[in-house]
Amino acid sequence: MRGNEEKSGEAVGAVAILGAGLIGCSWAALFAATGRPIHLYDSHVDAGAKFAEFWNAVRDTLAEMGLPHTPVMPEYRVFGSPADAVTDVDFVQECIPERLELKRVLYKEIEPALRPTAVVATSSSGLKLSDLQDGWQNPRNLIIAHPFNPPHIIPLVELYGNEATMPEALGVARGLYESCGKKTITLKREVMGHVANRLQAALWREAIHLVAEDVASVRDVDIAISAGPGMRWAVMGPHMLLNLGGGQEGIRAYCEQFRDSYALWWDDLGKPNLDHDTVSKLIDGLEEEIGGRDYNALRRERDTKLIALLGAIKQVETENNEPAVVG
Ligand SMILES: NC(=O)c1ccc[n+]([C@@H]2O[C@H](COP(=O)([O-])OP(=O)(O)OC[C@H]3O[C@@H](n4cnc5c(N)ncnc54)[C@H](O)[C@@H]3O)[C@@H](O)[C@H]2O)c1
Incomplete structure (x- = not known):
């Protein structure tokens, strides 16, 4: 240096x-x-x-x-x-x-x-x-x-x-x-799992619970994220998005409208274990979702889509003069 x-x-x-x-x-x-x-x-x-x-x-x-x-x-x-x-x-x-x-x-x-x-x-x-x-x-x-x-x-x-x-x-x-x-x-202070893995762990816990309890298949749970909130999360975080979800009055209005719903949903969230049966269920469900594609094909698919997404976001950020995501 x-x-x-x-x-x-x-x-x-x-x-x-x-x-x-x-x-x-x-x-x-x-x-x-x-x-x-x-x-x-x-x-x-x-x-x-x-x-x-x-x-x-x-x-x-x-x-x-x-x-x-x-x-x-x-x-x-x-x-x-x-x-x-x-x-x-x-x-x-x-x-x-x-x-x-x-x-x-x-x-x-x-x-x-x-x-x-x-x-x-x-x-x-x-x-x-x-x-x-x-x-x-x-x-x-x-x-x-x-x-x-x-x-x-x-x-x-x-x-x-x-x-x-x-x-x-x-x-x-x-x-x-x-x-x-x-x-x-x-991070302002230390915590195990840092920030992003704690958020990922919270979401994955419920994703496993929904599969284990036969609410939806592995494929449908994955689509529920990648075609739904996951798309929004690539461009804005949950607080900002729910601020928009509250309309012109923002997050305060959102919290007032959904306070009771979230209290009920949070109480109902699952706490699964990665025991033998649950892991087997995830593996079987993934096999159906993978449909014969090998590791390299899946990695290419993930990376091609990620690059396309990053490219599109970078273009908008450049047009808006925002700090770029990709250098
Ligand atoms: N896999 C993920 O998704 C991921 C994501 C972010 C961070 N991380 C973190 O990155 C780190 C590495 O994870 P990974 O997934 O690449 O693991 P990995 O098992 O793929 O690679 C670890 C490598 O370290 C080598 N190794 C083992 N002991 C060693 C030693 N004493 N000295 C030098 N080399 C040694 C192994 O031979 C292996 O090649 C971990 O701390 C993990 O938590 C992993």
Whole structure:
């Protein structure tokens, strides 16, 4: 990082990716597509082969998103230890499995090798920062930076740092992610599952309940979201939408009209378990919904539609001079 760009994050050069699984490869592809050299480390798989395979699968998508650096193969290096992978970088994106003990062991290995101002951003879906800070000599470098799958496409990154975090860390992270076209939110205090996964968990809980209780099929529950509220949620959040649902008088009128209904609905919501029978029911229902398409076909379908949606939103935002979702 250099001069007065230091806090912007845009000047971050090489990025180290620890863990070359689903999320690590996706982050690596995004950072590479913005011209940043990638340092890879994975303790179990051939990180280079995994990344190359992922890059080949998503390169056209990244180009379609307008990302500027989509060569046949970008610049990356594979390292034999996590300490070597982080030594010469200003930013580390940690993407190893969601297990507290594993992450703590990894942090112990990399801490002595970190540059003093390097940011270590964990992709953790829901672990608490205070738990992840345990075991560091000084956890100033560590922040939460939780993406939504697939990180190379979905704009959201949830950020969190606390009083032990170095003051510039969140600014650097925000600058880096926003220079890659991401939209960041910053938690005011820590909570397990952060924000978006708690919201997803609340919705999925009821979706499972509706299937388990035979109210609707898996396919129909999925359509109830993707063809209904899900379409609205892609352009505005629930508070803003229900503000519109209240007419000219806004959310106050909405709350007055539906206060009693919501009280009844909230009381009636389910609390399912992911027991054997429920999971089997979800699998059977999904088989019907999938109708023979394989994983790659489903992923292509999801990504093509997401890119189209993001492109349309970006066009409207540009016309309205709003801050862009995709950079
Ligand atoms: N899968 C999702 O939808 C999703 C979404 C957002 C965030 N996340 C978070 O991202 C992180 C990674 O999840 P994922 O889905 O990519 O997992 P994954 O299992 O696909 O990948 C994890 C990778 O880490 C490697 N690994 C395991 N132990 C390691 C170690 N000690 N050092 C280096 N590499 C190691 C594994 O070999 C594997 O390649 C988790 O914290 C998860 O909560 C996942």
